[in-house]
Amino acid sequence: MKIAIVEDDINMRKSLEIAMSDYKEYEIVTFKNAVDALKKLDDSFELVITDINMPKMDGIEFVKELNGRYEIIIMTGNATLSRAIESIHLGVKDFLLKPFDVDTLVAAIEREAKVLNAKKKSSKSNKKSVKDFLASSLSLDKVITIASKAAKTDASVLLLGESGVGKEVFASYIHKNSLRAKKPFVAINMAAIPENLIESELFGFEKGAFTDAQEAKAGQFELANGGTLFLDEIAEMPYGVQAKLLRALQEKEVRRLGASKATKIDIRVISATNANLQTKIENGEFREDLYYRLNTIPLNIPPLRERKEEILPIANAMVAQNCVKYGFEIKTFSDDARDELLTYNWPGNIRELLSVVERSVILSENQEIQKDELFLDTRK
Template sequence: MKKTQANILVIDDQEDILFASKMVLKKHFENIYTLNNPKNILNLLSENQIDVVLLDMNYRIGFEDGREGIYLLKEIKTFSPETKVILMTAFGKVETAVEGLKSGAFDYILKPWDNEKLLSVVKSAVDESRKEKKKAEKLPKTASVFIGESNSIKRAYSLAEKVAKTDANVLILGENGTGKFVLANYIHQNSNRNNQPFIHVDLGSLNDTIFESELFGYAKGAFTDAKTDNPGRFELANNGTIFLDEIGNVPLHLQSKLLQVIQNKSVTRLGEAKSRQLNVRIITATNIDLKQEVSGKNFREDLYYRINTMEIVLPSLRERKEDIMPLAKFLLAKIIEKYERNEITFGTEALSRIEKHAWNGNIREMENRIERAVILCENNAITVSDLDLDFIENRNIEDLQLSDIEKSMIGKVLQKHNFNISKSAEELGLSRASLYRRMEKFDLKN
């Protein structure tokens, strides 16, 4: 029997699972890789074009809620969007696996698995991965990007095109959901580094204890769980681009460490004395007014000028109302293709409501609402009810300050999920750390 040309990666901390899966899969697929330490995922993905990842959802004794698996899934999908991820979970944990499907997993299988079922799911994932790659090869690099017609967004993307061919550091400013990640990736894809890694780091989700090890890497023995040498995100991005999101949330005492790496263009792993030279393009982003933070001594002035060779401001949807309807139709086309429901359109009332809605969560909120509507739509015409835009009463929108709107939206989402931080953060498009900071800011308590 001829093997299928595909690269499969299995990640599990149990050696017997790795052995059993490899024995089954190697008879049918060309290359099978295994990892027992999830910290090495991005390193392996940077060195190999992996078609499918089989990912266990739990790695630490006493932590069996699957949160690690969801976090790793999102990391993989950010680093390698074309890779299909199949979650592996024990019977009784199906609810978490279903949450994983909403976060971008291709499918899930239960352990212990049936071999035929395992092979069927992996084959389907390989086929889908190949289909998407072929489709992507036929499209220009920017085909999936909606720019719009407003002067403010055209100006932002014009600056992005000019700076893309250089190695200048770029600071992207804008509210949550305005497309900072998309713009950063656009710059990378239109640069001379577009065949090299694009590494996204959500700095808001890195607490003090893992900040250095995640960004700069560590040597074996550097701390208790450091069982192998591990490169950090800067090394993984070498020759490519690193996108440091939410840089305004980095605590002051850690900013000096970041400045040193950016300034010296070198990194020293924890537990090592030698520095490693870097050739990396740096793009940063924040929704915080950094000039104000510098004035308040909360953000280092020297770091601000290091990251801000070119500043690009992304407008909110409130500032580009002429783009709201074209954007909604663009997002609908993308989402119905994803769900293979090409017959769906917006109903007349839904279109009217989309045009009038405040969209304080910007593009992210719109995409979230339209995807929800496509899933719920029963009669091929999306209704107002399908969109569920009643976070805030629109009749009061003009009377509210932006902070009041944000507080109201966050409060409603927290109540909806009974103050479940993970679910609330996911719906709002925030990291857990960012949501905690806003809860403290607005004094939102259960």
């Protein structure tokens, strides 16, 4: 693996060169500033490790210029940590707090090598970008493969899985990888809208359609026209509205409340639920005909406990992000804490993992986060 190290301090640069010369699997090329590096960097490089405070062009500008072409590790002193925060939005996930020892550097490089391997595997099969999915596992890869195929079509996708597994992440992934990517992605959560307002939210209304309708308003269907409509928590949709939804999807048109005429619409529908729709159908709470219309391509997203390979990569990336966010030195997990993360049941899935990591970063006393600082309820 060919790695560029950009560092203006000559002593630091030389000592990194010497330290890394023991690792024959890595070909290290150093640069004394970002401008030189930009001239020389080509496709043979895979990873860039850069300082932030440098003359001519600083590390953040540099990372912007690189525009996602390489994996990036930022080396920073506490003084510039706040600038490093900006780089998170540029896709940087790994930070080395100066001074660091060689082992820390090599561990970071190895993490990035793994990310790169995952990327290579997935680009071969024309799949994901790591930005959508922080980590990968066999079972997630299978879902991503189906999602990628589905994305290229207009077929309805039904996302199924426990709370916090990433259903919304997948909905947006499908949209971004579809022909409608440049058109709107409109998400509407059935559980978040009072039942009596769902219809007007979805279909809109004309002025005077009901007492409060002072002005006409377009519904989410119209706002999503040309793009993707994401119907989240679809099981919560009132039975009466389900028939209207089905009709709109079949006729490809919607009529605002109080309108005499219907408007043609062209949308792709993705829906999601963590409920068991079969049971809802048996209980007469969900329309079977709508179910078949929404369920052209079902996508089952497995719970985190069945994707254990993802736990540590996600946790590590999020520790770094949270440390930067809160201005702490970069923390790591103790071996015990790691074991605990791996054996825990994760009823709240990735959402729970993200909040556990954030909490432990905030509450841990030392550089190394201990098992009891995760505050996991292991009875679950």
